[in-house]
Amino acid sequence: MSIISEKITPADQLVSLFxxxxxxxxxxxxxxxxxxREVSIKRFAQTxxxxxxxxxxxxxxxxxxxxxxYRHELVRETGLINxxxxxxxxxxxxxxxxxxxxxxxxxxxxxPGAELPKGVVLGGLEQIANDRPELLENYMNRQAGxxxxxxxxxxxxxxxxxxxxxxxxxxxxxxxxxVINLLSSDxxxxxxxxxxxxxxxxxxxxxVVCDVTLSASSILYNTVSExxxxxxxxxxxxxxxxxxxxxTSINSAFCRQQRNSNLVTGIVSLHGGLIRNNLKVTFNGEHxxxxxxGISFTDKxxxxxxxxxxxxxxxxxxxxxIYKNILDDESTGAFAGRIHVARDAQQTNAFQRNNNVLLSDxxxxxxxxxxxxxxxxxxxxxxATVGQINEEALFFLRARGIGEKDARMMLMxxxxxxxILKINLEPLRDRIDELIEKRLNGExxxxxxxxxx
Amino acid sequence: xxxxxxxRASVEGKEILKGIxxxxxxxxxHAIMGPNGSGKSTLANILAGKAxxxxxEGEVTFLGQDLLELSPEVRSRxxxxxxxxxxxxxxxxxxxxxxxxxxxxxxxxxxLAPLTAGEFxxxxxxxxxxxxxxxxxxxxxxNEGFSGGEKKKNEIFQMAMLEPKLAILxxxxxxxxxxxxxxxxxxxNALKTPENATILVTHYQRLLDYIVPDFVHVLYxxxxxxxxxxxxxxxxxxxxxxxxxxxxx
Ligand SMILES: Nc1ncnc2c1ncn2[C@@H]1O[C@H](COP(=O)(O)OP(=O)(O)OP(=O)(O)O)[C@@H](O)[C@H]1O
Ligand SMILES: [Mg+2]
Numbered sequence: 001m002s003i004i005s006e007k008i009t010p011a012d013q014l015v016s017l018f019x020x021x022x023x024x025x026x027x028x029x030x031x032x033x034x035x036x037r038e039v040s041i042k043r044f045a046q047t048x049x050x051x052x053x054x055x056x057x058x059x060x061x062x063x064x065x066x067x068x069x070y071r072h073e074l075v076r077e078t079g080l081i082n083x084x085x086x087x088x089x090x091x092x093x094x095x096x097x098x099x100x101x102x103x104x105x106x107x108x109x110x111x112p113g114a115e116l117p118k119g120v121v122l123g124g125l126e127q128i129a130n131d132r133p134e135l136l137e138n139y140m141n142r143q144a145g146x147x148x149x150x151x152x153x154x155x156x157x158x159x160x161x162x163x164x165x166x167x168x169x170x171x172x173x174x175x176x177x178x179v180i181n182l183l184s185s186d187x188x189x190x191x192x193x194x195x196x197x198x199x200x201x202x203x204x205x206x207x208v209v210c211d212v213t214l215s216a217s218s219i220l221y222n223t224v225s226e227x228x229x230x231x232x233x234x235x236x237x238x239x240x241x242x243x244x245x246x247x248t249s250i251n252s253a254f255c256r257q258q259r260n261s262n263l264v265t266g267i268v269s270l271h272g273g274l275i276r277n278n279l280k281v282t283f284n285g286e287h288x289x290x291x292x293x294g295i296s297f298t299d300k301x302x303x304x305x306x307x308x309x310x311x312x313x314x315x316x317x318x319x320x321x322i323y324k325n326i327l328d329d330e331s332t333g334a335f336a337g338r339i340h341v342a343r344d345a346q347q348t349n350a351f352q353r354n355n356n357v358l359l360s361d362x363x364x365x366x367x368x369x370x371x372x373x374x375x376x377x378x379x380x381x382x383x384a385t386v387g388q389i390n391e392e393a394l395f396f397l398r399a400r401g402i403g404e405k406d407a408r409m410m411l412m413x414x415x416x417x418x419x420i421l422k423i424n425l426e427p428l429r430d431r432i433d434e435l436i437e438k439r440l441n442g443e444x445x446x447x448x449x450x451x452x453x
Numbered sequence: 454x455x456x457x458x459x460x461r462a463s464v465e466g467k468e469i470l471k472g473i474x475x476x477x478x479x480x481x482x483h484a485i486m487g488p489n490g491s492g493k494s495t496l497a498n499i500l501a502g503k504a505x506x507x508x509x510e511g512e513v514t515f516l517g518q519d520l521l522e523l524s525p526e527v528r529s530r531x532x533x534x535x536x537x538x539x540x541x542x543x544x545x546x547x548x549x550x551x552x553x554x555x556x557x558x559x560x561x562x563x564x565l566a567p568l569t570a571g572e573f574x575x576x577x578x579x580x581x582x583x584x585x586x587x588x589x590x591x592x593x594x595x596n597e598g599f600s601g602g603e604k605k606k607n608e609i610f611q612m613a614m615l616e617p618k619l620a621i622l623x624x625x626x627x628x629x630x631x632x633x634x635x636x637x638x639x640x641x642n643a644l645k646t647p648e649n650a651t652i653l654v655t656h657y658q659r660l661l662d663y664i665v666p667d668f669v670h671v672l673y674x675x676x677x678x679x680x681x682x683x684x685x686x687x688x689x690x691x692x693x694x695x696x697x698x699x700x701x702x
Contacts, residue, residue, distance in 0.1 A: 393543045395503055395504075398525040400555040401558040401559050402554050406554065410551070414545025416545075418544075
């Protein structure tokens with residue numbers, strides 16, 4: 001069923017859509033999800049769509065994106081996707097467990113996860129919430145529910161499905177899990193997706209997420225993930241965003257780490273009209289470590305905004321952040337990185353860096369680090385740079401016979417390299433290097449352009 | 454091979470080169486000496502094609518071509534090599550990738566097929582041995598964390614890989630210990646043929662003991678004020694630049 005919305009104010013319109021469709025939303029959906037809906041839509045209604053007056057959305061204006069008319073898939077629709085086409089989106093060299101979602105809905109057709117170790121539960125959130133509610137009970141919305149972000153509230157109100165993964169205590173998943181989020185629609189579409197990843201004590205898992213639009217329409221993709229890393233757990237989550245220029249992605253991730261756990265995230269924003277990524281990490285035990293990184297490439301009028309918050313609530317934890325942006329044409333970028341060290345979180349190590357390269361005079365970057373330190377025995381640092389390509393290095397390469405275009409490409413790859421090196425999966429690193437090359441030589445833009453012909 | 458006529462150039466509105474004349478023929482070695490700030494690196498950079506300088510007057514031909522019209526990459530592919538006074542560190546660009554791109558661009562320019570991985574490694578190994586280059590250095594990013602001497606050796610290593618027609622070595626001897634200096638000089642001499650030429654920019658006679666110049670020029674305040682044979686370098690070493698300065702005023 002599709003509902004074409006009418007033009008009132010975008011927030012009111014979403015609230016009334018919610019009221020009209022509450023039965024549809026609740027239908028077939030677990031009480032675990034349904035019980036959060038009413039309170040969340042109220043929360044959303046209170047704030048509405050934030051504008052530049054909101055501190056958190058000062059540099060990213062989502063109003064125009066919400067003013068478009070969207071179709072909503074409030075129930076699962078089938079037969080939309082040609083799977084042969086779709087398998088091409090996966091990372092060929094990566095031996096992985098392949099999982100597909102289409103417009104936020106889990107696809108079970110390829111029976112993903114059949115070969116995973118015993119006790120691992122991988123599936124669609126809708127189904128698992130119905131079949132195994134006990135797995136979700138202590139986790140669902142436990143972190144996201146604390147957020148004041150209106151888009152997270154909107155997501156919670158509408159979410160019906162998404163990716164679910166439970167890795168039981170001590171279990172090691174060797175093959176990475178590759179989650180391919182396909183976005184495709186003839187008309188404009190607002191897609192909502194809700195993911196939940198639970199890695200119990202001592203478990204290990206690496207997840208590679210690829211968001212990709214396969215149509216030329218405008219898609220507003222609102223996705224929320226909650227990630228729980230138990231004691232000693234090792235969790236890696238790498239995300240590649242590849243959306244067309246008309247699309248908007250609001251991607252919020254909430255990570256909670258128990259004692260001694262280790263989290264690595266990397267977000268590669270390859271292409272997309274407007275991308276806003278929120279990442280929150282909370283240390284809920286000592287000696288936990290988080291390495292969170294990101295690299296973005298923007299051109300034309302694209303915009304990428306990364307917002308991070310590291311909550312050092314426990315002593316003796318380490319966080320490291322490196323975010324980089326390469327901006328061309330009239331594109332814009334923002335980075336706001338907040339580190340909060342609580343009063344008792346002594347011996348905290350928290351480092352943050354944001355480096356940016358502007359390739360054109362018209363590109364703009366806003367960077368705002370913020371350290372709030374309430375403990376006294378801590379090591380924290382942050383730094384930000386906005387610069388041009390290193391002319392001296394460019395001349396050096398050209399003086400050795402390398403053409404200007406290739407030399408620039410080499411230097412941009414080199415700039416990105418530091419972030420790519422943080423990825424603990426060699427085939428993925430290689431693939432991302434290739435993707436970056438394709439991004440910089442225009443192939444990825446052409447892929448999206450062809451879909452609109 | 455190289456002919457510089459009345460070259461005047463400025464940077465940021467300040468005239469640095471005030472009428473340089475220089476003829477370099479195949480097989481020759483020219484040394485350019487002169488006090489700090491006299492314009493030696495400026496001349497070298499202009500020959501390599503650095504854009505920040507404004508050419509006010511004069512012409513430069515290289516193998517019959519108007520050099521000043523060519524991009525830095527085409528100059529390089531045509532056979533000009535500048536060993537930088539201060540080689541730049543480029544973190545994230547692996548030496549091997551850089552060298553391979555460089556060598557293959559030169560080959561393409563000559564109409565040759567790119568080297569296979571095997572051929573490239575063979576060439577790399579041979580040149581590394583010739584210059585006693587630490588194998589580990591080629592596994593790193595370009596010049597990243599290299600010592601001053603290692604950077605200079607790395608420049609000559611690149612020269613050996615590219616076998617230029619005209620090598621311009623801008624103070625390649627500075628910062629080298631005695632062993633390294635000998636190795637570098639042996640490398641330069643080994644690459645010397647009757648078809649190529651070398652311009653050495655240096656402050657020290659020491660290098661010229663190893664690489665014997667056919668001509669020595671003294672650059673002072675943007676002009677070549679004195680030219681002579683290899684004895685001139687000795688004389689300069691003895692008397693210092695004051696001799697030039699006083700003689701000039
Ligand atoms: N990019 C620049 N901007 C401003 N001034 C410059 C620039 N490049 C060179 N100069 C000036 O031009 C003059 C000549 O510099 P150059 O580097 O050519 O000297 P040099 O003879 O190589 O000296 P040294 O022996 O110290 O290497 C100096 O006064 C220097 O400050
Ligand atoms: Mg100099």
